[in-house]
Amino acid sequence: MAPRKLAAGNWKMNGTAAALAEVQALMAAHAAPNVDLLICPPATLLAQMNWAKQAHPLAIGGQDCHTDASGAHTGDIAAAQLADAGATHVILGHSERRADHDETDALVRAKATAAHAAGLIAIVCIGETLAERESGTTLTIVGGQLAGSVPEDATAANTVIAYEPVWAIGTGKVPTLDQIAEVHSTIRADLVARFSDGANFRILYGGSVKPGNAADIFAVPDVDGALVGGASLKAADFSPIIAALERA
Ligand code: 13P
Numbered sequence: 001m002a003p004r005k006l007a008a009g010n011w012k013m014n015g016t017a018a019a020l021a022e023v024q025a026l027m028a029a030h031a032a033p034n035v036d037l038l039i040c041p042p043a044t045l046l047a048q049m050n051w052a053k054q055a056h057p058l059a060i061g062g063q064d065c066h067t068d069a070s071g072a073h074t075g076d077i078a079a080a081q082l083a084d085a086g087a088t089h090v091i092l093g094h095s096e097r098r099a100d101h102d103e104t105d106a107l108v109r110a111k112a113t114a115a116h117a118a119g120l121i122a123i124v125c126i127g128e129t130l131a132e133r134e135s136g137t138t139l140t141i142v143g144g145q146l147a148g149s150v151p152e153d154a155t156a157a158n159t160v161i162a163y164e165p166v167w168a169i170g171t172g173k174v175p176t177l178d179q180i181a182e183v184h185s186t187i188r189a190d191l192v193a194r195f196s197d198g199a200n201f202r203i204l205y206g207g208s209v210k211p212g213n214a215a216d217i218f219a220v221p222d223v224d225g226a227l228v229g230g231a232s233l234k235a236a237d238f239s240p241i242i243a244a245l246e247r248a
Contacts, residue, residue, distance in 0.1 A: 005035040024052065112150065
């Protein structure tokens, strides 16, 4: 059976309590979604969002966690603390964290293990830079990140892969559908080779997903949903993307 599709919003460092109105509007527009819905707000909003969503199936998630379960790490958040605030997912190894905080594959892998230990679903992000794309090394880079960032205890139930080409994030540029298909099918083959349930992992595409291009991207084989940045901040933008995934 094909994995259930996932529409995930990554709010990054955007949003204060006023943004909860967008989540209310989104939940009203998708009262009974036939795909999984996830918003990863700033950690400051998790508890409020958890309270606001009540019985709605919207899931909420963090954007990073520490490798340790607790301790002297000023400014960091443990996976169990995310879970305590209502999170069921956590984005790990986003290219912005790899770039801004020098996160390596090994660190992302350790974070994913910590997330799993706290019962969270890890959304492990991978993707090539423009220079890597132009030098023809995309599949090598992405394959290496996948092998290095996904821990041995990963299953289709506790891990989601997000392919996000760095050059497509926040730029309005998207790979061609053939380029997306090539990378997603390679990721799928790697997952199937390594994990007994590799066929069931969700593989999300991320990078400038908008209402206008979502349906085409969702028609690509092995695209099981999207990780959406800018267009997830407003219900008016995210809602048509969710609707396109529901139709896919
Ligand atoms: P944009 O949708 O704003 O390009 O961001 C994608 C992303 O980085 C999601 O994690």
